[in-house]
Amino acid sequence: MGTTTPPRTLAEALRARGDESLAGLLRARPDLLNPVPNDITQLATRAGTRASVVRALEHLDRFALQTAEALAVAPDPAPYGTLLSLLTGDGLDDGEQRDDAGAAITAALPGALATLREQALVWGEDDRLRLVRTARELLAPSPQHPSPTGLGPTVAEATAGMSPGRLQEILAATGLSATHDPVSAVAALSSLFTDRTRMAELLDTAPVEALSVLDRLVWGPPYGEVTPNPTPPVKWLRDRGLLLPVSTRTVVLPREAALHLRAGRAHRVPEPVPPAVAAAAERDPQAVDRAAAGQAFTALATVEELLKLWNGGGPAILRAGGLSVRELKRTANALDVTEPIAAFWIELAYGAGLLASDGETDERYAPTPASDEWLDLPAEDRWTHLATAWLAATRTPGLVGGQDAKGRALSALGPELDRSAAPDVRRRVLALFAELPPGTAPDAETLLRRLRWERPLRGGPAASATGQGPAPTEGTDLRSRLALWTLNEAELLGITGRGALSAQARALLAEGEKAAAARLAPLLPEPLDHVLLQADLTAVAPGPLERPLADMLSVLADVESKGGATVYRFTPGSVRRALDAGQAATDLHAFVAAHSRTPVPQPLSYLIDDVARRHGHLRIGAAAAYVRCDDEAVLNEILADRRSTGLRLRRLAPTVLASQADPGSLLEALRDMGYAPAAESAEGDVLITRAGARRTPPRTPPVPVPEGPPVPDDTLLGAAVRAIRAGDTAATAVRKEPADAPSSNAPSGALPRTTPAETLATVQAAAMTGSTVWIGYVNADGAASQRVIAPVRVEGGFVTAYDHTADEVRTYPLHRITGVAELAEDGKG
Numbered sequence: 070m071g072t073t074t075p076p077r078t079l080a081e082a083l084r085a086r087g088d089e090s091l092a093g094l095l096r097a098r099p100d101l102l103n104p105v106p107n108d109i110t111q112l113a114t115r116a117g118t119r120a121s122v123v124r125a126l127e128h129l130d131r132f133a134l135q136t137a138e139a140l141a142v143a144p145d146p147a148p149y150g151t152l153l154s155l156l157t158g159d160g161l162d163d164g165e166q167r168d169d170a171g172a173a174i175t176a177a178l179p180g181a182l183a184t185l186r187e188q189a190l191v192w193g194e195d196d197r198l199r200l201v202r203t204a205r206e207l208l209a210p211s212p213q214h215p216s217p218t219g220l221g222p223t224v225a226e227a228t229a230g231m232s233p234g235r236l237q238e239i240l241a242a243t244g245l246s247a248t249h250d251p252v253s254a255v256a257a258l259s260s261l262f263t264d265r266t267r268m269a270e271l272l273d274t275a276p277v278e279a280l281s282v283l284d285r286l287v288w289g290p291p292y293g294e295v296t297p298n299p300t301p302p303v304k305w306l307r308d309r310g311l312l313l314p315v316s317t318r319t320v321v322l323p324r325e326a327a328l329h330l331r332a333g334r335a336h337r338v339p340e341p342v343p344p345a346v347a348a349a350a351e352r353d354p355q356a357v358d359r360a361a362a363g364q365a366f367t368a369l370a371t372v373e374e375l376l377k378l379w380n381g382g383g384p385a386i387l388r389a390g391g392l393s394v395r396e397l398k399r400t401a402n403a404l405d406v407t408e409p410i411a412a413f414w415i416e417l418a419y420g421a422g423l424l425a426s427d428g429e430t431d432e433r434y435a436p437t438p439a440s441d442e443w444l445d446l447p448a449e450d451r452w453t454h455l456a457t458a459w460l461a462a463t464r465t466p467g468l469v470g471g472q473d474a475k476g477r478a479l480s481a482l483g484p485e486l487d488r489s490a491a492p493d494v495r496r497r498v499l500a501l502f503a504e505l506p507p508g509t510a511p512d513a514e515t516l517l518r519r520l521r522w523e524r525p526l527r528g529g530p531a532a533s534a535t536g537q538g539p540a541p542t543e544g545t546d547l548r549s550r551l552a553l554w555t556l557n558e559a560e561l562l563g564i565t566g567r568g569a570l571s572a573q574a575r576a577l578l579a580e581g582e583k584a585a586a587a588r589l590a591p592l593l594p595e596p597l598d599h600v601l602l603q604a605d606l607t608a609v610a611p612g613p614l615e616r617p618l619a620d621m622l623s624v625l626a627d628v629e630s631k632g633g634a635t636v637y638r639f640t641p642g643s644v645r646r647a648l649d650a651g652q653a654a655t656d657l658h659a660f661v662a663a664h665s666r667t668p669v670p671q672p673l674s675y676l677i678d679d680v681a682r683r684h685g686h687l688r689i690g691a692a693a694a695y696v697r698c699d700d701e702a703v704l705n706e707i708l709a710d711r712r713s714t715g716l717r718l719r720r721l722a723p724t725v726l727a728s729q730a731d732p733g734s735l736l737e738a739l740r741d742m743g744y745a746p747a748a749e750s751a752e753g754d755v756l757i758t759r760a761g762a763r764r765t766p767p768r769t770p771p772v773p774v775p776e777g778p779p780v781p782d783d784t785l786l787g788a789a790v791r792a793i794r795a796g797d798t799a800a801t802a803v804r805k806e807p808a809d810a811p812s813s814n815a816p817s818g819a820l821p822r823t824t825p826a827e828t829l830a831t832v833q834a835a836a837m838t839g840s841t842v843w844i845g846y847v848n849a850d851g852a853a854s855q856r857v858i859a860p861v862r863v864e865g866g867f868v869t870a871y872d873h874t875a876d877e878v879r880t881y882p883l884h885r886i887t888g889v890a891e892l893a894e895d896g897k898g
Contacts, residue, residue: 219289
């Protein structure tokens with residue numbers, strides 16, 4: 070095809086593109102690559118399918134979409150000047166003489182049109198711009214699907230079923246001459262409505278009330294209801310064709326009349342320039358980094374506490390999957406946070422691969438083996454692991470507590486929390502943060518407006534472009550909610566500090582995890598190896614503690630309060646817990662003495678000795694269960710206690726009691742009664758209860774649910790373009806018809822059909838002359854294809870040839886070749 074010949078179809082337009090342009094199309098619309106099209110014609114067909122076009126429209130910004138919407142209501146094809154007029158309104162074409170909005174549209178339109186061309190939504194030269202048919206069907210106005218422009222059907226479309234007599238009445242009422250046929254009548258009426266001077270003269274004679282009716286319809290919706298006996302203003306408009314009947318009770322304002330009333334504009338407010346993200350506050354960048362680092366440390370501490378909380382086996386999994394409301398409340402209380410924030414931390418740990426289902430019969434959540442490796446990492450590396458997992462996760466904690474499409478509650482760790490748009494929204498929000506100067510906190514409303522401008526159809530083109538549902542309102546569409554959740558979650562995680570993006574987050578986005586860890590490390594507090602013991606049986610940790618110290622202290626004492634400093638309280642129960650874990654009284658005395666910067670208070674020493682003296686005095690084992698004690702008085706005291714009635718104790722020997730309760734229940738009951746029993750084995754040894762060691766089998770983190778096909782890399786794009794070009798060469802190659810062959814009615818591009826003898830003779834001749842032939846081939850799976858090959862060798866029932874379609878040398882069995890034809894020289898048959 071000559072370079073000066075304008076394309077007649079989308080396939081011809083794509084065929085005229087260079088390899089870089091085709092690669093750009095496949096990069097922008099990766100769904101076209103699944104599978105790789107056989108040729109350009111198949112690529113064009115696939116690019117025009119409804120699903121693919123809808124996906125492409127969803128990724129347009131507002132002005133590119135408005136450009137497509139304007140083309141949908143323009144003549145097909147439309148020259149560039151007509152499209153510009155629909156966006157700017159009537160006026161001079163010189164951009165310097167337009168107002169600021171018109172100048173901005175004039176400057177932005179070439180870029181928007183280039184985007185539509187690159188994505189194969191628009192094709193043709195500037196004097197014949199065409200919107201692909203499927204996009205026109207989605208965006209053009211119809212009674213079932215009003216146009217986003219608010220325009221109605223054309224005069225020709227609205228009068229399609231009107232009687233010739235009624236058309237002549239309208240012409241007479243508008244002062245036009247009668248015509249001989251409906252086609253010329255419609256053309257005359259359309260010419261009147263598009264003539265600015267004559268249309269203005271007609272409207273000058275209209276009653277004021279009639280102009281008020283037009284004002285209500287001009288910007289859409291263009292449909293209105295009328296009674297069988299309309300009011301005089303409506304009757305005046307209907308008689309002159311300014312309102313045309315759609316049904317017995319509905320009328321519509323024709324598109325040509327509406328454009329006149331709009332001064333030629335397709336949109337009330339064109340938006341050629343993206344809204345700027347305004348600054349809400351200016352802060353000291355160093356203060357922002359410190360605040361973010363402090364919150365990052367809090368995030369690490371919270372996740373660690375969650376892992377400890379579920380260390381011995383977490384809550385049970387619901388039958389439908391996920392965490393029950395009661396367990397979420399319990400976890401929130403333990404973490405001292407609200408339930409939505411607890412859901413965020415749980416989902417974050419799950420997404421990072423630190424929590425998972427244990428897969429047992431009584432299925433529960435528990436830490437994974439990877440959590441132990443994570444705990445051993447430096448604090449800055451632990452934070453980058455969490456932040457990276459959060460950026461890529463499609464699970465959306467903000468949905469917890471809501472309902473799905475069937476009205477069922479959405480639970481934390483449940484199966485319905487994936488939203489494929491979440492990673493894209495998170496990264497885009499943070500990218501907008503990064504565009505502001507360091508220390509600048511953006512205004513949330515302007516940020517949401519920017520996101521809506523960039524993806525106006527993320528509420529779904531079925532809802533907002535095709536009119537099949539209400540357009541999303543401000544802040545209610547999923548993309549806006551994801552953005553608001555991102556702002557909150559980024560602050561919780563320490564990505565932002567005081568509303569501004571931190572330096573470590575900028576490094577994470579631009580340079581990767583190592584750079585972010587290096588930025589964060591100097592800002593995190595150093596772990597301490599000591600606490601401050603006080604006389605009221607408390608210990609104060611003035612900062613983060615080293616892990617061995619923190620782990621031991623969490624067993625020996627209970628956390629009383631958190632904040633800048635953590636307060637631990639020693640109680641008989643906590644000391645008994647340490648003794649149950651295998652510690653002796655001497656070990657506990659040595660531990661508190663070694664890690665206290667203050668002298669060990671006497672009350673704490675007395676508490677440890679007192680609990681240790683009574684610990685293990687009672688021994689509990691399995692009979693169903695028994696209690697053994699060398700002191701008969703203690704057993705008498707237990708039997709006399711009314712609280713032991715439910716245990717159904719009876720004496721087997723002076724120093725042994727038997728119970729029908731299991732050992733665990735008996736152990737807890739006696740502890741609740743104030744005793745310090747110890748469990749013992751069948752051999753009579755004390756059983757040591759260590760802090761939970763329940764772990765799931767090795768688990769991989771949940772895989773994010775992709776929004777669509779992945780964006781192909783350059784290698785795949787290059788190979789795909791070569792394959793499409795080669796397949797197109799085979800599909801469009803002109804074959805030479807034998808001189809003695811009768812004229813064939815076979816369609817162009819059909820697989821050639823020849824006898825086995827003809828096939829063998831032709832490929833042998835091609836191998837001797839070095840020429841290229843066109844073959845039909847059926848592979849072992851029965852799939853038929855056509856290929857252009859240059860035979861090199863023919864022997865043993867096989868032909869070895871350079872396959873132009875695959876761009877490599879291949880060997881084909883002759884019996885699988887359905888036919889062969891020589892290619893015409895210079896493209897002529």
